[in-house]
Amino acid sequence: MKGCFLRYKNLFFYFSFFTFIFLGGCATVPRAGGVFPYPTISMHDQAYFALLPMCEVEGIKWDYDPLSKVLILKKEKVDLRLLVGSAAISDAGTIKKLSGPIDIKNSVIYAPTGLRGIITPPVCKFPEKKAVSDLYLRSVDSVIVDAGHGGKDPGAIGKQGLKEKDVVLDVAQRVRQELARCGLEADTTRSSDVFIPLPGRSQEANEKKADLFVSIHANANRSRWIEGFEIYYLTESVDDDARALAAAENAPLEIEDSNLHTRWLSLKAMLWDLVYTENRKESIELAHFIGRAVCKKMGLKLLGVKGAPFAVLKGARMPAVLVEIGYISNRDGERKLRDTQYRQAMAEAIAGGIMDFKNYCEGKR
Ligand SMILES: [Zn+2]
Structure with missing residues (x-):
């Protein structure tokens, strides 16, 4: 009984x-x-x-x-x-x-x-201070995490119907949470399914005087077998693939109000030299730190740390990178990006890379 x-x-x-x-x-x-x-x-x-x-x-x-x-x-x-x-x-x-x-x-x-x-201890480690890095940036206390696309702009769409705007919103929020757990001031450009014009995204980071700007996207390619992740920093001269990707990611500029677009172009001319030269080295370092962390944690193939003329990065007056977390056009890529556990691990890897970069800037590694 x-x-x-x-x-x-x-x-x-x-x-x-x-x-x-x-x-x-x-x-x-x-x-x-x-x-x-x-x-x-x-x-x-x-x-x-x-x-x-x-x-x-x-x-x-x-x-x-x-x-x-x-x-x-x-x-x-x-x-x-x-x-x-x-x-x-x-x-x-x-x-x-x-x-x-x-x-x-x-x-x-x-x-x-x-x-x-x-x-699950947070991804951050705060090692002892060692030599000062050769970077201009001396401390990292705040980060704006940009969730790409949103609202009327779905971004890339997988064969099974997964939308880039939904995946990147979830991953961006998870990155923010992990950074906040490490004691950083972290915010996202959007917390719901809304359309934000590209220049408006970095503007928020500028207003808040954030130390870093990290934009999260998922990639797509007509060759559906391509899978892996890539990290981009801002540059004008690029290879053909990067130019094609930038054209796709910059597409929302076309659906924005044309006035804003014109204003943006003149703003670009004004800020370009200053922003480009001042933050380029930091942006490339940040891209490499995130790349190493994602490779190590996720066992993913890093397809490259590359330069591309992304509009979303152009307005940022701080080191800025764009992370393509995977290929939504690849069947396996879409399946993984749909998985909550995978998204959490990816977010922790990105946050871990940002923390490694912070420690490097502050001379702790
Ligand atoms: Zn995108």
């Missing part, structure tokens, strides 16, 4: 959990404005989040024994043991204390939000 009850209890637990994941599909989308990327509820006078749905999103293996109430979480260097009802946890053998006990509500396991910092 006892065994029968336990089996039933187990079934009930798994049923509730998967129902939660199913219903909670959209709940993993980060809330605009908040740094904590999962929905929270109030328990024990503080913010708690559902632990196992987060594990599913972030690829953490878990094992829960309802008899002993012990939950084991494992991923690479993560080896945590938690006990429902207790605030003490074992982190690879070291006992740590949470701000509140692990708890169960409606068959869902909840933990204080502070636990996420132990499971």
Whole structure:
């Protein structure tokens, strides 16, 4: 009889959990404005989040024994043991204390939000200060992350219907969250599906006096077999492929009001020399740092760090790069870009590259 009850209890637990994941599909989308990327509820006078749905999103293996109430979480260097009802946890053998006990509500396991910092430490490392870099930029405290396209401009569209504007909005918000977790002042040019004229994007970065401008895009090519990622900095002289890509990414200029376009062209003449020479070295370094971080974390093929005349980068009065996170025109590329876990990993890799660049500028590596 006892065994029968336990089996039933187990079934009930798994049923509730998967129902939660199913219903909670959209709940993993980060809330605009908040740094904590999962929905929270109030328990024990503080913010708690559902632990196992987060594990599913972030690829953490878990094992829960309802008899002993012990939950084991494992991923690479993560080896945590938690006990429902207790605030003490074992982190690879070291006992740590949470701000509140692990708890169960409606068959869902909840933990204080502070636990996420132990499971997935932010990508930033702040090593000791070494030699000063040869860059003009001496510190990086704020970043504007530009989510490409939006509204009436969908950007590239995959064969299965995935739109570039939707993917890059999600990835840009995840990059912002990761940078904020590292203590940087980070913002995105858009937090919803709206059209923003290209010059208006860097203008916000200029007004906020941001230190860096990073524009996120997904690429497309008529040759559907091409896959990989690329990073661009601003330049006028380019190869044919880069010129063709710039023409595609600059297309929204055509659908903007023509007055603005004319104003933009004259502004370009004024600022071009100044901006181009002042930030070029930093932009190229930033592009390389992001490229190395994405290669290392994602095992992706870096198709190149290249120069191209992107309109969105031209107005930025700070080091600026454009990251093409993958090819939406490639079947495998589209499948990966649709995956939440992949987007999170990509965002962490980009943020990690920005943090590496920050440490380099500040003479810490
Ligand atoms: Zn684009």
